Amino acid sequence: NKQNQQLHPQDILKNQAEKWQISLTSEQFARKLDETDPLQHTRNEFYVPKIGTLPHGEFIDAADKSHTDPDKDCIYFCGHSLGLQPKRVRKSIDNWLKDWAELGVRGHVHGTNPFAKCDYPCIPALKTLLGAKDNEVAVMNQLSSNIHFMMISFYRPTKERFKILYEDRAFPSDGYAIHSQIRFHGYDPTEAAVLLKPRENETYIRTEDILELLKEQGQSIALVLLSGIQFYTGQFFDIKTITHAAQQKGCVAGWDLAHAVGNVPLELHDWNVDFAVFCSYKYLNSGAGCVGGIFVHSNHFDKQYPHLDGWWGNRYETRFEMRPEMDRDTGAGGFRVSNPSIHQCAVFAASLEIFEEVGIDKLRAKSKLLTQYLQYLIENEINQSSNNLKIQFITPSDPEQRGAQLSMRISGVDGKKLFNELERSGVCSDLRADVIRIAPIPLYNTFTDVYQFVSLLKTIKI
Amino acid sequence: NKQNQQLHPQDILKNQAEKWQISLTSEQFARKLDETDPLQHTRNEFYVPKIGTLPHGEFIDAADKSHTDPDKDCIYFCGHSLGLQPKRVRKSIDNWLKDWAELGVRGHVHGTNPFAKCDYPCIPALKTLLGAKDNEVAVMNQLSSNIHFMMISFYRPTKERFKILYEDRAFPSDGYAIHSQIRFHGYDPTEAAVLLKPRENETYIRTEDILELLKEQGQSIALVLLSGIQFYTGQFFDIKTITHAAQQKGCVAGWDLAHAVGNVPLELHDWNVDFAVFCSYKYLNSGAGCVGGIFVHSNHFDKQYPHLDGWWGNRYETRFEMRPEMDRDTGAGGFRVSNPSIHQCAVFAASLEIFEEVGIDKLRAKSKLLTQYLQYLIENEINQSSNNLKIQFITPSDPEQRGAQLSMRISGVDGKKLFNELERSGVCSDLRADVIRIAPIPLYNTFTDVYQFVSLLKTIKI
Ligand SMILES: Cc1ncc(COP(=O)(O)O)c(C=O)c1O
Ligand SMILES: Cc1ncc(COP(=O)(O)O)c(C=O)c1O
Numbered sequence: 001n002k003q004n005q006q007l008h009p010q011d012i013l014k015n016q017a018e019k020w021q022i023s024l025t026s027e028q029f030a031r032k033l034d035e036t037d038p039l040q041h042t043r044n045e046f047y048v049p050k051i052g053t054l055p056h057g058e059f060i061d062a063a064d065k066s067h068t069d070p071d072k073d074c075i076y077f078c079g080h081s082l083g084l085q086p087k088r089v090r091k092s093i094d095n096w097l098k099d100w101a102e103l104g105v106r107g108h109v110h111g112t113n114p115f116a117k118c119d120y121p122c123i124p125a126l127k128t129l130l131g132a133k134d135n136e137v138a139v140m141n142q143l144s145s146n147i148h149f150m151m152i153s154f155y156r157p158t159k160e161r162f163k164i165l166y167e168d169r170a171f172p173s174d175g176y177a178i179h180s181q182i183r184f185h186g187y188d189p190t191e192a193a194v195l196l197k198p199r200e201n202e203t204y205i206r207t208e209d210i211l212e213l214l215k216e217q218g219q220s221i222a223l224v225l226l227s228g229i230q231f232y233t234g235q236f237f238d239i240k241t242i243t244h245a246a247q248q249k250g251c252v253a254g255w256d257l258a259h260a261v262g263n264v265p266l267e268l269h270d271w272n273v274d275f276a277v278f279c280s281y282k283y284l285n286s287g288a289g290c291v292g293g294i295f296v297h298s299n300h301f302d303k304q305y306p307h308l309d310g311w312w313g314n315r316y317e318t319r320f321e322m323r324p325e326m327d328r329d330t331g332a333g334g335f336r337v338s339n340p341s342i343h344q345c346a347v348f349a350a351s352l353e354i355f356e357e358v359g360i361d362k363l364r365a366k367s368k369l370l371t372q373y374l375q376y377l378i379e380n381e382i383n384q385s386s387n388n389l390k391i392q393f394i395t396p397s398d399p400e401q402r403g404a405q406l407s408m409r410i411s412g413v414d415g416k417k418l419f420n421e422l423e424r425s426g427v428c429s430d431l432r433a434d435v436i437r438i439a440p441i442p443l444y445n446t447f448t449d450v451y452q453f454v455s456l457l458k459t460i461k462i
Numbered sequence: 463n464k465q466n467q468q469l470h471p472q473d474i475l476k477n478q479a480e481k482w483q484i485s486l487t488s489e490q491f492a493r494k495l496d497e498t499d500p501l502q503h504t505r506n507e508f509y510v511p512k513i514g515t516l517p518h519g520e521f522i523d524a525a526d527k528s529h530t531d532p533d534k535d536c537i538y539f540c541g542h543s544l545g546l547q548p549k550r551v552r553k554s555i556d557n558w559l560k561d562w563a564e565l566g567v568r569g570h571v572h573g574t575n576p577f578a579k580c581d582y583p584c585i586p587a588l589k590t591l592l593g594a595k596d597n598e599v600a601v602m603n604q605l606s607s608n609i610h611f612m613m614i615s616f617y618r619p620t621k622e623r624f625k626i627l628y629e630d631r632a633f634p635s636d637g638y639a640i641h642s643q644i645r646f647h648g649y650d651p652t653e654a655a656v657l658l659k660p661r662e663n664e665t666y667i668r669t670e671d672i673l674e675l676l677k678e679q680g681q682s683i684a685l686v687l688l689s690g691i692q693f694y695t696g697q698f699f700d701i702k703t704i705t706h707a708a709q710q711k712g713c714v715a716g717w718d719l720a721h722a723v724g725n726v727p728l729e730l731h732d733w734n735v736d737f738a739v740f741c742s743y744k745y746l747n748s749g750a751g752c753v754g755g756i757f758v759h760s761n762h763f764d765k766q767y768p769h770l771d772g773w774w775g776n777r778y779e780t781r782f783e784m785r786p787e788m789d790r791d792t793g794a795g796g797f798r799v800s801n802p803s804i805h806q807c808a809v810f811a812a813s814l815e816i817f818e819e820v821g822i823d824k825l826r827a828k829s830k831l832l833t834q835y836l837q838y839l840i841e842n843e844i845n846q847s848s849n850n851l852k853i854q855f856i857t858p859s860d861p862e863q864r865g866a867q868l869s870m871r872i873s874g875v876d877g878k879k880l881f882n883e884l885e886r887s888g889v890c891s892d893l894r895a896d897v898i899r900i901a902p903i904p905l906y907n908t909f910t911d912v913y914q915f916v917s918l919l920k921t922i923k924i
Contacts, residue, residue, distance in 0.1 A: 047563035054565065055572040074566075082567035082577075085559065093555060097547065100749060101509035103516065104536075104890055105544035108750065110517040115544075115750035142800030144772030145607060152646065172784040173773035173800075179787075180771035184614065287562060288570065288577035289803035309642035310606030311635035322634040322894075325641075338604030338635075341751035343805035428566055432784075 009372035009399050025380055030451035033373070039366050039442060045354055046084040046285070046444045048073040051426035068426045075427045075449045077438035080231075080259060080405045083285030083351075084444055092350035096342050107342075117316070118345035119291075119336075125352035129360055130257075130276070130295050131267035135331030139345065140312075141338075142292040143258055146277040147177045147225075149335055150294060153305035154252045154275055155223045157185050157192070161250070163221045165213070167205065168195040171231045174256055178225065194221060203394035203409075204235040204401075211245045218249025228260030228276075232432070234395035234405035234439075236264055240271040247272065257295075258282060263367070263403040263439075265360045268295050275300075280344075283404075283441070285351045291344040296332040310337030354443065366442035368399045373447060374406055374440060377454040388412035389457065394435065405439040413462045421460045427453055471834035471861050487842055492913035495835070501828050501904060507816055508546040508747070508906045510535040513888035530888045537889045537911045539900035542693075542721060542867045545747030545813075546906055554812035558804050569804075579778070580807035581753075581798075587814035591822055592719075592738070592757050593729035597793030601807065602774075602800075604754040605720055608739040609639045609687075611797055612756060615767040616714045616737055617685045619647050619654070623712070625683045627675070629667065630657040633693045636718055640687065656683060665856035665871075666697040666863075673707045680711025690722030690738075694894070696857035696867035696901075698726055702733040709734065719757075720744060725829070725865040727822045730757050737762075742806075745866075745903070747813045753806040758794040772799030816905065828904035830861045835909060836868055836902060839916040850874035851919065856897065867901040875924045883922045889915055 007015075017024045020032055034040055052070025076084060092113070099111030108116040119139040126137045140146065155164065162185070164178050179189040194217060196205050214221070224246040229236045243253040255276040260266060262283030268276055276295040280286035309326055311319060313334045318327045328334040355363075378391050392409040395402050410418055411434070419431040430437045440450055469477075479486045482494055496502055514532020538546060554575070561573030570578040581601040588599045602608065617626065624647070626640050641651040656679060658667050676683070686708040691698045705715040717738040722728060724745030730738055738757040742748035771788055773781060775796045780789045790796040817825075840853050854871040857864050872880055873896070881893040892899045902912055 049564050049566045049568075055568050076566055078567040082570070084566055085562045090559065093559075096749075097552065097555075100547045102511050104511045104538055104546055105540040105892075106511075106517050106890065108544070118751075141603065141607060142803070144774070144800045145603060147772075148770040148799070171773075172776075172786075172788075175786065176771040176773055176775070176788045180769050184768050184770065287558075287803075287805055289580075289801045289807075290805060291803070292800070306646050307642050308610040308646065309638040310609075311633075311638055312606070313638070314634075324634075324637065326634075326638045337610070338606045338754075339751045341604070341749075341753070341803070341806055343749055343752060343809060344803055345751075347805060428568065430567075 009368040010376060012369060013373060013376065025377065027448075027451055030447040033369070033447035037366065037447070039358060039362060040446075042354065042358060043444045043446065045086050045088065047087060048076055048084060048444060049428065050074060054423075054426070054428065056424045068424065072426065075453050076445065077427065077429045077440060077449075077453070079441035079444070080282055080437060080439040081430055082288055083282055083441070085287070086285055086351045086354055088353065089287075089347050089350045092346040096346045113342070113346060113349070115342045116339065118342045118349070119340040121349040122345060122352055125356045126293060129261055129266065129355060131265070131269055131271075132295055133269045133298055135301070135333060136269060136298055137293060137295055138332035138336050139291055139293045139340065139348070140336045142289065143256070143277055143279040144173045144177055146292050146294050147174060147256065148181070149308060149337065150254060150275045150277060151177070151181045151223070152308050153335070154254060155181055155185075156306070157187060157222045161220055161222045162187050163192050163194050163217065165194045165196065165221050165224045165251070166226055167230060168197045169230065169232050170227065171256070171258070174225070174227070196226075204230070204233045204396055207238045207241060210242055214245045214249050214251070218246070218251060221246075221249065221251045223252045223254060225254045225256065228255050228257040228266070229263060229403045229405070231259050232407060232435070232437070234402050234407045234437070236260070236396075236400070236402050239266070239273065243271050243273050259405070260403065262355060262360070265364055269297065272299070273297060280348050280351070284348070284355075285443070286344070286348040290348055291341060294332050294335055296335065298331065301331050307335065308337070312336040312338055312340070358443070363442045367404045367440075370440040370442060370445060370447065370450060371402065371404055371406060372399060374438075374450045374454070377450065378408070378457070381454050382457050385458065387458065389418070403439075404441060405437055407435050407437045410434050410436060417462045418460065421462060422456060425456050425460065427456060471830040472838060474831060475835060475838065487839060489910075489913055492909040495831070495909035499828065499909070501820060501824060502908075504816065504820060505906045505908065507548050507550065509549060510538055510546060510906060511890065512536065516885075516888070516890065518886045530886065534888065537915050538907065539889065539891045539902060539911075539915070541903035541906070542744055542899060542901040543892055544750055545744055545903070547749070548747055548813045548816055550815065551749075551809050551812045554808040558808045575804070575808060575811070577804045578801065580804045580811070581802040583811040584807060584814055587818045588755060591723055591728065591817060593727070593731055593733075594757055595731045595760055597763070597795060598731060598757055598760055599755060600794035600798050601753055601755045601802065601810065602798045604751065605718070605739055605741040606635045606639055608754050608756050609636060609718065610643070611770060611799070612716060612737045612739055613639070613643045613685070614770050615797070616716060617643055617647075618768070619649060619684050623682055623684045624649050625654050625656050625679065627656045627658065627683050627686045627713070628688055629692060630659045631692065631694050632689065633718070633720070636687070636689070658688075666692070666695045666858055669700045669703060672704055676707045676711050676713070680708070680713055683708075683711065683713045685714045685716060687716045687718065689718040689720065690728070691725060691865045691867070693721050694869060694897070694899070696864050696869050696899070698722070698858075698862070698864050701728070701735060705733055705735050721867070722865065724817060724822070727826055731759065734761070735759060742810050742813070746810070746817075747905070748806070748810040752810055753803060756794050756797055758797065760793065763793045769797065770799070774798040774800055774802070820905070825904045829866045829902075832902040832904060832907060832909065832912060833864065833866055833868060834861060836900075836912045836916070839912065840870070840919070843916050844919055847920065849920065851880070865901075866903055867899055869897050869899045872896050872898060879924045880922065883924060884918060887918050887922065889918060
């Protein structure tokens with residue numbers, strides 16, 4: 001409810017525990033949270049892998065699958081990497097295959113989901129998720145390609161202003177894309193790439209440091225290209241404030257929303273974001289390598305930019321006139337290049353239906369509780385116990401500065417060993433160096449998942 | 463057999479008719495060709511749309527579906543636009559959905575077709591179809607995007623050499639891509655675009671005219687970018703000769719093989735082609751908007767080119783080390799940008815299996831017969847009849863200079879009306895202006911399809 005939205009999620013949990021007269025750290029509390037969860041039904045929309053079908057073999061001896069029930073759902077905490085399969089995807093694929101079988105090429109404009117317009121059904125839900133206005137969103141290509149198509153238009157370096165500001169620990173593809181664009185324009189990445197780093201002994205980047213850097217170097221920066229949510233630390237950047245500060249200094253502000261879309265509410269139009277790119281296979285649950293998309297602010301619709309053009313950027317109405325010069329579509333649609341893939345869009349549209357039905361605000365409310373609950377249990381049950389295992393969160397503890405994900409630096413025990421033990425106990429998580437990244441997903445994870453995960457952490461012997 | 467491959471397809475048909483003592487223009491001849499066709503079984507690999515499921519509604523009054531049997535297979539001649547659905551695609555999609563359901567993110571490296579390598583199973587068949595050596599082929603993006611990624615590396619205009627040679631009637635997306643690249647580099651398309659045109663009163667472009675133009679203007683041309691088979695005229699360019707002549711003049715030679723791959727045998731490596739791009743949804747039958755691909759000649763592997771990079775261009779072995787600088791994969795793989803789409807690759811790989819089983823040489827042999835038979839019947843049964851309808855082929859009549867497609871300029875009757883009548887009689891064809899483009903596809907079309915089509919042309923009243 002409204003009132004709860006003002007409260008810190010820890011206070012909501014505490015109030016609830018008091019009301020129910022149950023300990024915050026009891027299993028009963030987790031079960032009660034699930035029972036009263038208004039989104040409890042959405043888990044049933046997804047296929048949750050069973051413990052028995054997961055490949056423990058990579059990590060442990062196959063003979064040693066002893067202490068877990070293979071028919072139980074696993075604890076799936078990798079929605080930050082690949083979202084689970086929505087059951088309704090099947091129907092959408094069946095429709096496509098039926099149309100293709102019955103209509104052949106005529107399926108381009110006939111049938112249940114005409115191929116030539118199969119990106120369109122994805123747009124309404126995306127507008128809501130991104131906070132976009134008409135024509136500001138297009139579904140096209142994949143994420144890294146979209147970074148390039150956007151940079152071709154929005155990164156216009158000059159001798160005075162040629163730098164790109166991004167994070168030191170940016171996802172490598174973004175770094176490769178940025179370096180290659182800098183080189184393509186004849187500049188040197190060692191001069192042109194400006195990297196944001198956390199302060200010494202801190203794990204994420206302070207907004208004030210970003211603003212300071214923009215103040216100092218802003219006039220030489222052509223483009224600020226950050227991730228909405230940092231893939232490694234889970235930090236949710238203050239997109240509005242940073243965008244404003246960047247633009248005050250004359251920089252273009254673009255955002256990689258791979259880990260933000262479908263995870264946190266976004267208001268890209270109101271925040272005056274210049275452009276953004278995203279993928280659909282993480283929080284949007286559309287399958288490995290599914291189609292990506294772009295956001296372009298309406299401020300830019302009437303301006304002339306360089307483009308790398310393809311026929312799909314032509315307005316639908318005149319596209320098949322095949323004019324010698326392109327009749328560019330309005331806004332983001334004018335950046336499209338190739339005809340949409342029904343393989344991808346059929347799945348994406350089906351998955352997005354769930355977001356339309358549930359709404360991102362409800363998801364975010366539950367997500368904050370889930371992640372806070374996880375943090376609280378680890379702080380209380382692990383870090384304050386006498387076990388060797390200690391966990392440092394490199395993710396901000398402020399719920400407003402993070403999404404679903406918590407990144408946990410493991411100490412006291414070997415991270416890889418802990419990860420393997422979790423894996424064989426039926427927890428699907430992600431390890432990079434000594435950091436385990438997990439994300440309880442409000443659409444399909446439960447409070448009991450979180451409780452059981454922490455119980456495992458407590459009892460696992462390494 | 464070997465001997466037949468030397469013969470002109472018209473002679474093969476004639477010899478056959480003599481041997482069987484049947485008239486070349488009889489229905490019996492068509493039936494006998496089908497019965498003795500070594501590829502007759504492959505049609506059963508595909509879903510051929512029924513007359514009754516096709517949308518005649520767009521063209522004719524729904525009440526007027528009288529004289530055709532709705533349960534009969536249509537005559538599908540639009541494989542040049544969207545190939546039919548291979549039945550085995552379903553199994554491949556089912557495997558993917560099962561892996562996703564059971565493995566979640568672990569499906570990236572486990573399961574029947576691990577997501578993170580799902581482009582690899584497509585490579586062996588493509589190498590054969592393209593005539594490519596190891597590492598010369600990558601499956602990525604879609605066609606128009608691939609034109610851009612290739613041009614970023616291979617179109618390096620200088621003041622002295624900045625022009626691009628392509629066809630006047632190139633597919634519009636190629637034209638838009640070329641113009642936008644020219645502009646991006648600061649040149650003017652009206653100066654930099656050199657257009658090949660047929661001679662007056664001719665319909666396709668003579669190789670000698672291309673060579674002449676290269677001789678005259680070659681030293682100012684940076685890139686020759688033609689289609690292997692012209693989408694409109696169906697002309698199969700002499701890729702080897704043109705590539706050689708272009709390179710002699712210091713130009714790079716790139717080819718758009720949208721209409722050539724899976725249609726005609728290609729020997730890109732031996733022909734010394736610099737690069738090529740292709741799509742998978744026409745002759746390769748992989749569904750609307752399915753993934754595209756590139757060919758890069760091994761000559762270029764060790765050279766330094768500008769790139770627009772993404773993490774998928776990193777070698778597989780080190781990709782997840784996420785190094786600050788890319789460790790580029792060898793050859794075409796180093797051009798990849800984003801992680802592959804299992805949605806697309808699962809379908810593409812399944813479809814390509816059929817090509818591996820049948821072999822392009824057998825397909826080409828049948829294709830030449832089908833297309834020649836079509837041409838012969840039209841010349842004899844239509845153009846020499848007293849009907850008003852006259853058909854001019856704008857496609858070369860030399861079988862070596864075309865693939866499956868025949869493009870027919872309609873005169874004597876209204877093209878649009880004829881097209882509509884064909885449509886309602888169960889023929890799926892393609893109309894652009896006064897040209898009907900049809901392609902009998904050796905994998906799923908029959909000699910009887912061709913015979914019946916020409917019978918319809920003879921009897922249709924407009
Ligand atoms: C010759 C040619 N080039 C380019 C394209 C555009 O393909 P895409 O939409 O996959 O980029 C097509 C599509 O039909 C084509 O036939
Ligand atoms: C933040 C971020 N950027 C870029 C990418 C690369 O995505 P793609 O392979 O779809 O281009 C990813 C993929 O996980 C990502 O998380």
